[in-house]
Amino acid sequence: MQERIRKLHHNRIFALVFWLVVVFAAIVTLPNVNTIIQYDGQPQLANTSQPVKATQIRNHWGRNLDGTYTVNAVFNNPNGKLTNKQQAAINKTTSALQKKASYYGIQKITTLTNTPTSKPQLLSKDRSTEIVQLSVSHNQGPVRSIAKQLNSQITTAGLDTYVTSPEIISDAANEHISSFTLMVILMTLLIALVAMGILFASIIAPIITFLAILISYITTLSLATNLAYHWNFAYSEYTPIFLLLGISLFTLLTSFWFFRELRNRIDDGDDSQAATSQVIHDLGYRILISTLTLTLAFGSLILFNFSTIRAYGLLGVGFAITGIASVTLIPVFAGMLGTSLFWPKKTRPVLKDRKLWYHLTRFGLWQPWIAALVVLYLAGAAAFGGHQSLNYNNAQDIPNNQAVQGARVLSAHFGQGKSTPVTLYLQNNQRLDNQDQLYQLDNLTKKLRAQPGVAAVTSVTQPGGQPITQYYVANQLDGLNTSLSGTIAQLSALQTDLKSDQSNLKQKTLKAEVKRLDSLSAKTSKLISESDNLQSTIIAAQSRSNAGGNPSKKARRYVQRLNAVNNQLTSALTTLSTLSTNISGTSSDAGTAYSNLSSYQETIKSVNASLKKSQKQIKTLNKSLTQMYTYLGGLQTSEAAKSLYLTPTQLASGDFQQSLVNFTDDKVKTTTLTITLKREPNAQTTAKTLAALKQVAQSQLRGTSLKDATLTFSGQPVVAATIQQQYQHDLIRVLLLVFGITLILLVLFSRSLLQTGYWFLTFLASAAASYQLTRVLLRWATGNDQFNWQVPLLAFVPLTVLAVVELTQLAISYRLNQASLLDWLLPGISEVGQTMRHSLFIIIAGVLGLLAASSQVLTAVTLITVLTAVIFNLALPLMASSFGKLSVVIPNQKPYHFHFRRGSRSKRTRSRRSTRSTPDTSTSDDESSQDK
Structure with a gap:
């Protein structure tokens, strides 16, 4: 076992x-x-970054919009303005989409119909493109599937339709x-x-x-x-x-x-x-x-x-x-x-002795200064001959995608920054629906719009990106001035009427009539007195006639005559009595008329005085109103009239309440300002513009009722700027760390700091030169000279492998060498070069597979790797031999001593010193010959 x-x-x-x-x-x-x-x-941003904080705010927005993202449904007529028929078709499509809102996870639809105040932001100036904004829930499903479903749903006959958003483009x-x-x-x-x-x-x-x-x-x-x-x-x-x-x-x-x-x-x-x-x-x-x-x-x-x-x-x-x-x-x-x-090759292949590295090394040893300067010049010119800008837009490498095409349509008809807006979230401890807060928000909106690089800003007070005239003091002053102007005109007419009434009273005529009545009254009284006397005389004469009896004929005739006279006098007396009675009545009426006229005269005097006083007051009031009109007219044309002021009626109006729904959360303590930039996100201006906007916003709110408000920026430009900031901050440290570790280990393995440093500098110069050459080639081939920000990191992998493999082999050869540096340079480098060509072939073949993808990113990585491998394999033997020889030759050279002649020295003194030095030299020569 x-x-x-x-x-x-x-x-x-x-x-x-x-x-x-x-x-x-x-x-x-x-x-x-x-x-x-x-x-x-996608890059995972830190929890303290602005986009992540904005996402957290959006997730607790309320109004049934928690965890949603905005999608733009774009309707475009490529032939010109939208016709009434096409507009009706868009409305019909929107209505059908509204009915299926729950199926697609649409929480809110913003159109020209339900939000007319946002018309400038939803309809292009040439009236050929219309936007319908959809708030879609993240929980509905994958972004790409929702985008495909919505794109098929909004298809409208006669129009080009797109569904686009930064989220859809990133997913694409x-x-x-x-x-x-x-x-x-x-x-x-x-x-x-x-x-x-x-x-x-x-x-x-x-x-x-x-x-x-x-x-x-x-x-x-x-x-x-x-x-x-x-x-x-x-x-x-x-x-x-x-x-x-x-x-x-x-x-x-x-x-x-x-x-x-x-x-x-x-x-x-x-x-x-x-x-x-x-x-x-x-x-x-x-x-x-x-x-x-x-x-x-x-x-x-x-x-x-x-x-x-x-x-x-x-x-x-x-x-x-x-x-x-x-x-x-x-x-x-x-x-x-x-x-x-x-198998199937049974015998070992015969390896030919390649002389490329051998000849390059010999040239470097023969003319070290020339070789070093030529290589450094070419590498330096290529490395520092252009700018090093990168592109942080992930849509550049996407071919034939409807979301990217939709974004391009928006950029063409609304402005470059329309498809990638910046959203500013402002969180406050108090409600934002009162005059003071709204005034500060409007000032912030105008201040942000005035910044360079900003095309438009929409907010709760300016939902269409432009001020609403009736919300501002200037417009309200215009109406007030119109009313004052009418009032002043009415007062002027009243003053004219008063003057006319006063002239119509004719006070002098009334005084003359009173005097005539006084004279008539006096004459009437005199006539009454004389009538009384005449009556008394007649009565006395009559009584005397009656007392005479039968007088003579003469007397009788006289009496008859007297009787006739008496009768006449009696008749006259009767007439005079009637006249006296009438005159008494006339006198009474004249007295009454006089009394009435006197009373009327006093009333006229009082009215006249009152009219004069009223006329004076009206004149003073007219003057005051004229001054007020002049002041308000000047105020209307001043900067102060451009301030926002919403009346209670306007605050309660339907349009403004709709703006509150669109731009504030359910507690009305957080609002959004949508900032449209003039250019799409780029590495040159976006980060600077966002930094300026942040500084301006903080300065604008300092010292106001919103001084404690929290500002949070979000949007694709903010994400790109955050990535750019972190990337640029870390890239140099990455290069220093990785290349530093590599260099330290190579120094330890080779036990030579100086020679390893020369080799590694050669690699860095070759990489920098290939980077710039690739940029030039891509600009010539595609017209674009900006690399995606992922290119340096991806190219970093094969380049580091190339440096480690080739320099490790050179370092081991140098360490195992027992001869001096000058004796090792030619044979040692030439021997390493016999296998370097195989390494070069493997490196080039290993990255060619990247060209299978239709990607500018991978194409750039391939070109950088291939060019670096070629340049490095040509420059390494030159630089290694040149700097290797110079590092030995220069320290062994004796320093030059410069002797400055004094003007007072004579030729005799110099000849004496030369004479004194000659025996020493001959003596030393004799001594050396004797030693031999």
Whole structure:
């Protein structure tokens, strides 16, 4: 039994069983990778970040909108303005969608019909595009399925329809990456198989390498996805690809080393098991160094907080698994198959002596300064010849997606920032539906709109993105001024009427009539007195006539005459009595009239005085109203009139209450301001614009009733800016950490700080040069010179593998060398160059599988890797030999001593000193000849 166990151990069967169990468990427990990419692929922002805080606010919004996201249903007429018929069709589609709202998880629909105040935000200026905003619940189902269902539901004859939102576009980006991930994996494995077959002219060896890659990859991928699925560990949408990239390259290189040494030993007649053991012993140190370097370098990335960078830390585990598989799994098949491993090629291929590194090294030794300057100049010009901007827009790499097309339609008709708005959440301790709070919110809205880079701002006081005129003092003053103007006109007319009434009274005429009545009254009194006297005389004469008896005829005639006169006088007296009575009545009436006229005169005087007083008051009032009108007119044209003031009637109006529903939560203590930027999110201006908006908002609210309010920004631009900030903050530290660990380990292995530093600087210069060259090539081919922010991280994987593998081999060769540095440079570098061409071929072949995907990101990674490998393999022998020689030659040179002549020295003095020095020289020459 022990003998069988020993044989099994000798044949490494236990290692095979171990790996079979591991890969079986990995396959069984492997979650759905596409699902993990969909839900966990996007960068996981910190809980303290603005977008995460905004999500928490939205989840407790109330009004049946908890946990919802906004989707834009876009209706576009490509031929021009929307017709009445098309508008009716849109309304019909919206009504049908409203009936199925519960089925699609739609909690709210905002249209032109139910929210007319938001018309500028829902209908484009050219009237060709209309938006219907849908608030969809996250709990309804996957974003991509909801988007497909809604897109089919809103289809309208004669119109182009789209369903778009930042969430849908992000999900479409993940879906696009998932769609080509499997293809990239298969192509990479296939190319690895072909590459190993070309190198060894064999079929079995590539299959063994393929199995080693597959087992290591599945084990690492299962570990990564389970950590993300069960423990919410960091995961990137490119995790399956960069794991495959690193593991396949490292497995190909270690397999090549192993099979080449094994082939040499088996062809020399060694037993397969013995040869395998010896190869493991010889290569174990080199594989251990490379594995340890890559494991520590990438494993250290777990220390970073940014989830995308932390996800690359799993590569450390992957390299450790790959290193273990290289010395345990591959030897199992090598020991069992022996020479059959290289079937059908029976003889060892004859390796030609390649002279490229030899000639480059000789040139570097011959002209070290020229070689160093030329390489540094070319690398520096390429590395610093352009800007290093990156693109943080995940929609750039998505082809032919309806959500992206919808976003482009919105950008074309509403402005670039329409599809990716910024939402500002303002949380306050008090309600926001009173005049004071609304006034401050409106001032904040106007202040934000005035900032550079901002196209529009909508809020509870400006739901359409523009001020509502009746809510502002200027409009209200305009109505008040109109009323005052009418009042002043009425007062002027009244003043004119008063003047007319006063003139119509004719006070002087009334005084003349009173005087005439006074004269008439006096004459009447005199006439009455004279009538009384005449009557008395007549009566006396009559009595005397009666007393005379029968007078003479003369007397009788006189009496007759007197009787006639008496009769006449009697008649006259009667007439005079009547007249006297009438005159008395007339006198009484004249007295009454006089009395009445006198009383009327006094009344007229009183009325006249009152009219004068009223006229004076009206004049004063008119003057005051005119001054008030002038003041209000000036106030209307001033900045103060642009302030918001809502009357109680306006606060209770239906339009404003609808704005409260649209822009505040159920407690009316949290409100939103939607900010539309002039440009779509970009690395140059978005972060600066958001920082300026935050500073302006805080400054605007300082010292107001909203000074204690909490401000939280969200939206796709905020997410992109947050990623940019964290990425730029961590990228330099990532490079310093990984390259620092690599350099330190290489120094320890080579035991030379100076030479290893030269080699590593050559690699960094080559990588920088290839980065810029790739940017130039892509700009020439596609017109776009901005890399996606994932490109440097993805390219970081194969480049680090390239540096570790090639520099480790050079470091081991330098350490094992017993000769001096100058004696080692030419033969040592030339010997390493014999195998570097194979490493170059493997690196290039290993990344060609990335071109199977229609992705600019992976295309850029491929070009950067290939160019770096080529440039590095050309520059390394030049730089290593040049700096190696200079590091020895320069310290051995004697320093120059400069002697400055004094003007007072004479030729005789200088000749004396030269004469004195001559015997010493001759003496020393004699002494040296005697010693010989």
